[in-house]
Amino acid sequence: MDLYFAPLACSLATRITLYETDQTADFICVDRLAGTLEDGSNYHMLNPMGQVPMLRTDTGELLTETAAILQYVADLDEEGRLAPKSGMERYRLQQWLNFITTELHKALFYPQFSPHSNDGAKAFSRELLDTRFDLLEKHLTGRAFLLDRFTVADAYLATVLGWTRPVGIDLDGWPALKDYFSRMRARPAVARAVAEEYALYEAQEERRGAA
Ligand SMILES: N[C@@H](CCC(=O)N[C@@H](CS)C(=O)NCC(=O)O)C(=O)O
Structure with missing residues (x-):
């Protein structure tokens, strides 16, 4: 699974969900101002809205909208810890x-x-x-x-x-x-997710300031 995120944006909720349920994902940082990924490619080619979060599932589906992504990730957890099943x-x-x-x-x-x-x-x-x-x-x-x-x-x-x-x-x-x-x-x-994204946010701001 890949999570397209921006530091401290609403995508943080999905990172929290992953950590709370002991799941892993690759985290791909989106520069929302530039509309690019870290490799310089155009994020809008993947997501025309240019927004985070977006999830690429293990079967290759691209899923957007926080409410849908959160429920998708919660439902992957066999114990169903973060979402009532029905x-x-x-x-x-x-x-x-x-x-x-x-x-x-x-x-x-x-x-x-x-x-x-x-x-x-x-x-x-x-x-x-x-x-x-x-x-x-x-x-x-x-x-x-x-x-x-x-x-x-x-x-x-x-x-x-x-x-x-x-x-x-x-x-x-x-x-x-x-x-x-x-x-x-x-x-x-939650504390872990926030601390990690805060550090990424600071680094992103520093890069922007230096540019
Ligand atoms: N409807 C989307 C909205 C997502 C959204 O607004 N994401 C913000 C970050 S919190 C964003 O990417 N904003 C950049 C933009 O709108 O250009 C959802 O619920 O996931």
Whole structure:
């Protein structure tokens, strides 16, 4: 399996999932600004959206979209540790994955980060913050995880919450969410994935600065 990723981007959730389930993959770094891979080839030839994550499965299929990739990788784990196999709990998992993708990742954070954004888009998306974080705060009060155990939805939420500090969102107003984030980041697989990608991020920034 190959995981096309960018350091500290949403693809981090897939790395966490791999580590949590003791699976291996080749990690292929994408320079999203240049749209290239480390060998200089054009990533858009493989993925016309130019986005990460993308997974090349062991059978050669190219799979995009975080929610699909996370479930694919979780389902490879025979013990099914990170995704309920079926039933209402599977739909609950999909509910949270879709919430994180559409309401947090794309609606709230993307306009804050995108080089094509502007002040109006940033202000509009920032207005979405309270309803979404209030909902998470309520759900996570008295709960350890989004479902009844750590799942790929937690891997994704821990990834997205890592973007709060860079965009100036203070979690103090949401104590249960803040506590959840600290607990997720302290998990060995999560801490390992974050530390590795942080080092790669720093190296990438240094190369850009030197160029
Ligand atoms: N719908 C995609 C979105 C993926 C996405 O937005 N990835 C970001 C990194 S977190 C990216 O590659 N952005 C570069 C771009 O949009 O050009 C998914 O859910 O995986």
